[in-house]
Amino acid sequence: MKKTIMLLTAVFLLAVARLAAADKWTGLSKYDSQNATLVAARNMGNRVVFMGNSITELWLSVDPGFFAAHSNFINRGISGQTTYQMLVRFRSDVVNLQPKVVVILGGTNDIAENAGLVYNENRTLGNIVTMVELARLHKIKPIVCSVPPCASYYWSKTATGIQLKILRLNERLAAYCKQQGLPFVDYYTPLVKGADNALNPDYTKDGVHPNLAGYKVMEPIILKAVSKYVK
Template sequence: MHIKDTDTLLFIGDSITDAGRDRTDPASLGNGYVQRIAGTLGERAGGGQAPAVINRGISGQRVYDLEPRWATDVIDHRPDVVTVKIGINDTWRRYDQELLSPVDEFESCLGGLLTRVVRETSARLVVITPFLLPVTPDQEKWSEDLTPRTEAVLRTARAHDALLVRADLVLPRAAEGKAATELARDGVHPTALGHRLIADAWFAEVDSAS
C-alpha cells in the first residue's frame, strides 16, 4: 500500500490504541503503537510533509461503543487509511463483569462498521487482531471466548478486503523467548516493546501491500 504524504491515517479502537492520549487534544497520539507509526512516517518524510495521523482510541471500549461515534470519529475525517483494533474488552468484560458479547453479534457489528467505511469513504482498511498473553491462571480460560472472536475478526476483515495485522500471532511468538510480562504486563496492555512490535507488524503488512 503506497501511503502518500497528503494522506490521513486514522486509528480507532480501545486502550491499546488510546495508549494514554490526551482526549482534550485532538492531535494527541498517546504513547503506543500509533505514536510509533507516526514517528516512523515522519522520519521517512525527511523533514518534508508527512501523512496526518489521528488517534481515536478510547480505553475500555467494546465494538458496540464504536458504533455511536463512528460518523464523527471516522467518517467525518474523510480518512485515506482506517486502522481498527478492537475485541479484547468484548472478551474481558465477560470474565470481570459477566457482560456478554456474543460472537455473532460482535461480528455483525464490526462488519457493519467496516461496511460504512467502504461505502462512505475511499479509505483503505487495516484490521489488527485482538491478542492475549496470559499472565494469571484466570486468563488461561479466556481463550474459549477470544479464539472464536479472533476468528470472527479475521472473517470480517477478509470479507472487506482489509489488510490484517496478526497481533494474535506476532506477540505470542515474541513471548516464546521472554516473559509475557515483558510484552504486556497484565497480559493485555502492551509495554513499550509490545507496542513497537505492533507498529512493526503494521508496517510489514502495509508496506508489502500493493
C-alpha cells in the same frame, strides 16, 4: 406554579444527567476539538485513523515517537471501550475526518464484558463488520486487526474462557477479511506466549496492554499493511 417549576427543573436536570451519562458511555465528545481542527484543515488524502480501545489510546503515550514520525496517523482510541461504543462514534471519529485508511482494533473489552454487556461473539463480529461496511461506503480503506492475546483481565470478575473466545473471534475476523478481500493484521501470533495463550510477559506489564517492546513488535506489522494504501 411553584410545584410546576420544581417539577420542570427536576425533569431538566434528569435529562442533563442522562445526556452526560450517554456522552460518557459513547465518548462522542472526547475528540471534538481535535476533530474540528482536522475537518477545517487541508486534507492531503493520506490520513490514517487508528480506531480502538486502550490498546490504541495508550500507544500514543507509550511510544509517541511512532505517531510523531507519521504525522498523518490519527489516534482515536478510548480506554475501556467495546465495539458497541466504537461503532457509535465511528462517524464522528472516522468518517467525518475523511481518512484514506482506518485501522480497526477492538473486541477485547467485549470479551472482558465491559460496560455490563454479556459477551456475544456474533454481535461483536457484527459491530466490526458494520464499521468495515461504513468505511467502504465512504471510500475509506479498512484494515481489521486481530485481538491481542490475553489470559485474564485484571478488572473483570465475569469474563470466562478468555483465551478461546479471543481465538474464535480472531478466526472469524480472519475468515471474513479473506472472504471480502480485506487486509487482516495479525498481532496475536507474534505477541502470544505459553500454553495459556497469554500476552508475552516481555511485551506487557499487566497481561493486557502492550509495553514499549510490545508496540515495537506491532508497529512494523501495521506499517506494512498501511503502506499498501498510503506512502
